[in-house]
Amino acid sequence: DTEVTQTPKHLVMGMTNKKSLKCEQHMGHRAMYWYKQKAKKPPELMFVYSYEKLSINESVPSRFSPECPNSSLLNLHLHALQPEDSALYLCASSPAPGTIQETQYFGPGTRLLVL
Amino acid sequence: GENVEQHPSTLSVQEGDSAVIKCTYSDSASNYFPWYKQELGKGPQLIIDIRSNVGEKKDQRIAVTLNKTAKHFSLHITETQPEDSAVYFCAATFSEKLVFGKGTKLTVNP
Numbered sequence: 001d002t003e004v005t006q007t008p009k010h011l012v013m014g015m016t017n018k019k020s021l022k023c024e025q026h027m028g029h030r031a032m033y034w035y036k037q038k039a040k041k042p043p044e045l046m047f048v049y050s051y052e053k054l055s056i057n058e059s060v061p062s063r064f065s066p067e068c069p070n071s072s073l074l075n076l077h078l079h080a081l082q083p084e085d086s087a088l089y090l091c092a093s094s095p096a097p098g099t100i101q102e103t104q105y106f107g108p109g110t111r112l113l114v115l
Numbered sequence: 116g117e118n119v120e121q122h123p124s125t126l127s128v129q130e131g132d133s134a135v136i137k138c139t140y141s142d143s144a145s146n147y148f149p150w151y152k153q154e155l156g157k158g159p160q161l162i163i164d165i166r167s168n169v170g171e172k173k174d175q176r177i178a179v180t181l182n183k184t185a186k187h188f189s190l191h192i193t194e195t196q197p198e199d200s201a202v203y204f205c206a207a208t209f210s211e212k213l214v215f216g217k218g219t220k221l222t223v224n225p
Binding site: 004031040041042043045048050055056090097102103104105106107108109111 | 147204208213216
């Protein structure tokens with residue numbers, strides 16, 4: 001089973017709202033990732049959690065706040081977003097980062113629209 | 116810096132023909148090269164990958180070749196079918212990161 005699940009599938013929020021995106025995997029993977037994907041563009045890395053610790057933050061604005069409560073869950077907390085933050089947010093996981101078990105498996109994404 | 120170039124950006128073929136997508140990468144230390152297929156409204160799906168100690172890998176109608184000296188790798192799809200229509204992304208690892216090419220929109224015409 002190589003399934004990564006994400007909720008919600010779609011989200012519409014105003015610029016003053018606070019919302020959270022959720023990602024879950026039950027494959028025992030020890031690395032989890034958040035990507036942002038704009039239309040007709042490749043995924044862009046935002047954050048990497050390795051063994052439940054934040055290992056990479058690609059200079060993402062503080063209005064995006066990641067959280068990894070345990071090895072199976074990854075959240076992305078959103079606050080005071082801008083319309084240009086509208087995108088598909090993808091979660092991925094991999095068995096063991098930086099090793100030969102580094103294949104990343106993606107979830108279906110959350111389509112976010114900021115009004 | 117980390118960079119993956121992908122060509123072509125769009126590719127249209129007739130059903131049954133072959134399709135080839137090419138990528139080059141900048142960092143000679145990269146050692147893992149996956150290919151993803153993304154259908155409209157879905158997340159990227161891994162279709163095949165290759166490591167730097169292998170020159171070629173095949174899985175049914177899909178094959179990937181790697182030339183480490185030239186720092187380029189290619190995806191080959193034979194006997195294309197309409198359901199192969201999608202956007203294909205190549206990628207290369209740089210440390211813990213996966214850097215993607217800009218994608219190729221493949222259209223297979225019946």
